[in-house]
Amino acid sequence: MKIKNLLLTGALVASGLATAQSSVVVEEQENAPTISRHIYGHFAEHLGRCIYGGFYVGEDSEIPNTAGVRTDIIEALKEIKIPNLRWPGGCFADTYHWKDGIGPREDRPTIVNQWWGGVTEDNSFGTHDFLNLCEELDAEPYLAANIGSGTVQEFTDWIQYVNHDGESPMANLRRENGRENPWGVKYWGVGNEMWGCGGNMTPEYYANLYRQYATFMSSWDNDSGIYRIASGANVDDYHWTEVLMRDVPKHLIEGVALHSYSFVEWESKGPAVDFNELQYFKTIERALNMETLVQKHTAIMDKYDPDGKIDLIVDEWGGWYNVEEGTNPGFLYQQNTMRDAMIAGATLNIFNNHSDRVKMANLAQTVNVLQAVILTDDEKMILTPTYHVMKMYAVHQDATRLEIELETDSYEYQGEKVPAISVSASKDSQGKVHISLVNVDMNKAHDVALDLTSLNLKKAVASILSSDDVHNHNSFDNPDKIQVEEFNDFKFKKGNLSVEMAPFSVVVFEVN
Template sequence: MTTAPIHAVVNLDLPGPTISRHVYGHFAEHLGRCIYDGFWVGEDSTVPNVGGIRADVVEALRAIAIPNLRWPGGCFADEYHWKDGIGPREQRPRMVNTHWGNVEENNHFGTHEFMALCELLGADPYVNGNVGSGTVREMSEWVEYLTRDGDSPMAALRKANGRDRPWRVPFWGIGNEAWGCGGNMRAEAYADLARRYATFVRDHDGNQVYRIAAGANTDDYAWTETLMKTLNCLGCSRQPKGPFQALSLHYYTHNGEGAKRGTATRFTTDDYYLTMLRARHIEELVRGHAAVMDCYDPHRAIGLVVDEWGTWWDVEEGTNPGFLHQQNTMRDALVAAVHFDVFHRFAGRVVMANIAQTVNVLQAMLLTDERTGALVRTPTYHVFAMNTGHHDARALTVHLRGDLPRVDVEGAELSVLSASASTKDDSALVSLTNLHATQAQTVVLDLRGREFTGHEAHLLTARSLTDHNSAENPDGVVPTPHTGVRTHARGLEVDLPPHAYVTVRLRLTAI
């Protein structure tokens, strides 16, 4: 059954804030098989590698223009002592990863390996420092080691370990989840520590650091307000002054509470709709935290960084429960699409986001098959690939008109149509998502303000919501050219199959 067309009005000549490419950031934690057997295989591996870094993973991520990579955690960051991960690998001390699987690791992947990975990816490093079990001096020396030139103690140590020139490190996290695994702190206690630690994250030799305080979990607006109070007074019109420039937000999408979160590949239509309702909750959270920040920072000088987001399902059967390995279906891809629409709409406040995580963990871009060594691109990976045109483009408001389709989910209404758009140079990109499990939709793109001379469209969908990619079937869910786009008196008419994601790129006449 096809419903009456919905009109999506886009004023192509009224661009808004720039959508930072950094909202398409990624997250790599020492967790399960993300680092070891994901990014890192070692120089002696039979898997093709560059200095121990898996070559096909790098190639796949470069293809989606990965802008930044957050490391070493996550919860792991607040038990990681960076000096254990430098120097000759055979001499590095071992450690126990108490957060994730209680496994021992050899610290073979450390600072130099991470920075080499970022250079191969062409991505900006986002280093998360240790506040929970570390010291101010330890964090300060790590920044010096990474970014200072000359012959200071830490620069000399770096040179002794084989790197003469300093690196550029633009992003620095001041601890992680201080309300939980990062120390179980009160907001007031952490706010004082954040100011103290951030003060000693110095800008060395032209490397300007963007310091990100550990912000709230989901709807803890009081945590956000406590941090903002340390930067400015309520209602002040002056620019906030303080040692950090952003604060984070963490939110995961799942269907349960506690340890039971639902399975990644075996779910009902009702389960699916509940997932979509919870995914769309990210808009309420971003709006709420942004509103609190606006009270103390009306000019939006302080950034909101959603540096952990994505789906979190029960681990796959037979895998270590501490490794958080899950499959990735068409449902996960639609969760990603909904999040990006929100990040685009709040581009004036959301300056960065990092999906959790990049390889083999949670809502991963890539899965590496232990048995065959194959690399699998997940449906979520393809959403990132389809969206590269939004990187550093200016947001366009999409006004939806008509009888918007909705589904009742446990007494709440789920809007099943999501959209966003952006423009850059003489092009525009429109993203359209139909969340309805069984009904197609038709959307009229009512394009105003500029003429367009052509278009191309791509479609990501699947026969079933549970469809996914695997080593045996790597192309089960992949984008295809979308032929269901027609000219219309108002612009274009776009068919949206059930549970589908569509992007339409427009070629615009020059201004």
């Protein structure tokens, strides 16, 4: 993808125009990559009310449930075609011992969640519950395993418990606990944030530890189908990626992770709803920085892996703000406004455009935590603006990426600038072209002209997510304030599409 920022070129000054028209050229590319559906993954940690009081209410709850998991959440996630779900953490993963969460619930020990609020959990939601939920969702499970306080034996026992089809101590234990056939879990995280809550390790130390664990996860030629994901860098720690790519043999690794959150600043992340424009701009600026992060981490990976065999896995991303007033600060519960829709739309466009290397991503988190797609309050449930973006963008899953050349106007605040327009495009198996456009500008509309002439398309329809106030959100009193609507305010003639993108709006076109 090529991006050119019009305001930085002086084109506007030279022309004397008050506004500029952003332009997009969309073309097919030979040997174009597939946009993996796993880019649209999610994350469910034992954190706050994500699992207990979110997903899991128990089989005896008056809230309709399927084996203890809220039925309305299951149906909502099916609607956005959730491709994978990461569990049990996060920081929690490196204190979690999986055997505490199997067998009769009344016999399971408790655990103090030292990372998130110091609450005591009863381990009533464990391996069987999670993997059966993934089967119900038709989503791939992604298990993050305990490296920080666990052992190689504990890790390999878990793999055997969930994957082995023959006779073995762990496979037999699984059968005793009511599951005859293995689940066949493919995706495994070898620890989480090993530079921080996973153990405050150096990359050199972790690379050696990773090699040890990865060696015992499968056979030398990896014919077991296991996909190993190394705990990767925090934001722009390029040295971490360099060490992993340099020191880990290629036959021991399939993916390298990356974590990056969007906020004003780490110590004062700002409010989720009543933010000012400075806070909005800084959060968007940090979200758009994902483009630089992906480019630079990919360049390091290209140096050691020029054939692109190892994938970049952005398994934690999203907006992070101060918790809602009156809630436990360790629960990370926040509202979700049109600002979050901007973060979601622009970030997913970045991942789509780098789908030759980015093969999985996980929004943090699914229910009641950080940039959640679902919020609950007892029996009530609401779908957030981020949920609606995920549903709009589901058309890109497993579609062929189209090449984009973008010239964009800027969104400017107090002398600082970011690209106003974000875009990605794909072609599905039926020949339909989908184009997702985002205008992150908080104040003004931007005209966008799209050149689709090389694609020989005749008809266009569109949907939009927008509002008259960037602070607007869905609440339990007004759950449908923000909804996707049909959009007709565009022109399409002879392969040329023109649209005025409203401030802080997302539009997805379907053209065939």
